[in-house]
Amino acid sequence: MSVQKFRSIEEMNKAPVPESRGSDFERFLRHCARWWAISPKYYPRGVFKFRTIEDAQKAREKHLPLK
Amino acid sequence: MRVLRAFESAGLEYVLIGAAAMGFHGLVRATEDLDLFIRATPENIEKLRLALRTAYEGDPTINEISSADLLGEYPALRYVPPTGDLYFDVMTRLGEVASFETIDAEVKLVDGTQIRVATPAALYRMKKGTVRSQDHVDAAALRERFSLKDEG
Numbered sequence: 001m002s003v004q005k006f007r008s009i010e011e012m013n014k015a016p017v018p019e020s021r022g023s024d025f026e027r028f029l030r031h032c033a034r035w036w037a038i039s040p041k042y043y044p045r046g047v048f049k050f051r052t053i054e055d056a057q058k059a060r061e062k063h064l065p066l067k
Numbered sequence: 068m069r070v071l072r073a074f075e076s077a078g079l080e081y082v083l084i085g086a087a088a089m090g091f092h093g094l095v096r097a098t099e100d101l102d103l104f105i106r107a108t109p110e111n112i113e114k115l116r117l118a119l120r121t122a123y124e125g126d127p128t129i130n131e132i133s134s135a136d137l138l139g140e141y142p143a144l145r146y147v148p149p150t151g152d153l154y155f156d157v158m159t160r161l162g163e164v165a166s167f168e169t170i171d172a173e174v175k176l177v178d179g180t181q182i183r184v185a186t187p188a189a190l191y192r193m194k195k196g197t198v199r200s201q202d203h204v205d206a207a208a209l210r211e212r213f214s215l216k217d218e219g
Binding site for chain 1 (some may be wrong): 177
């Protein structure tokens with residue numbers, strides 16, 4: 001797709017997203033790969049057990065991006 | 068994909084939820100984990116171990132995954148493989164709300180591998196009631212994209 005020009009942010013946000021190559025899942029994988037490259041995180045390796053999903057989510061939030 | 072292929076080869080009964088499942092439905096956002104429900108049987112948990120051993124050969128921590136935990140006091144586990152680039156949140160039940168048996172799913176085919184993915188409506192039901200802000204964003208996106216309505 002060529003360059004698109006917009007008069008406002010609102011107009012830009014309403015524009016359809018250009019079709020990308022590959023399936024939705026391939027797009028997802030590419031997006032994750034880019035994100036991991038931009039914002040690497042460190043998680044301790046291994047198996048961790050939780051009594052509830054909420055406990056698992058709290059544990060996830062403890063881990064911050066690598067500086 | 069390597070892990071999803073290993074799941075299929077091992078015969079693991081699972082359903083993908085979370086951001087990866089949303090990706091299958093065209094709602095793409097980044098994530099660092101694969102969330103999945105697995106059928107809660109000792110045989111299936113052994114298949115999970117087998118699949119992870121295939122994908123992450125030589126990682127001794129996989130042996131810490133036990134049926135006693137997943138079928139008992141710890142229905143959720145996180146496995147962070149040695150590669151560290153992706154981790155897995157594996158669940159056998161979510162309170163009284165969800166389990167492998169209760170989540171509506173569909174099979175997607177990617178590069179010849181069958182992947183069982185929660186439907187948009189099933190994802191919406193799981194996400195709309197949580198306290199996590201990302202889930203609220205996801206639920207809103209699912210509702211809008213698939214014109215979903217609240218039940219009851």
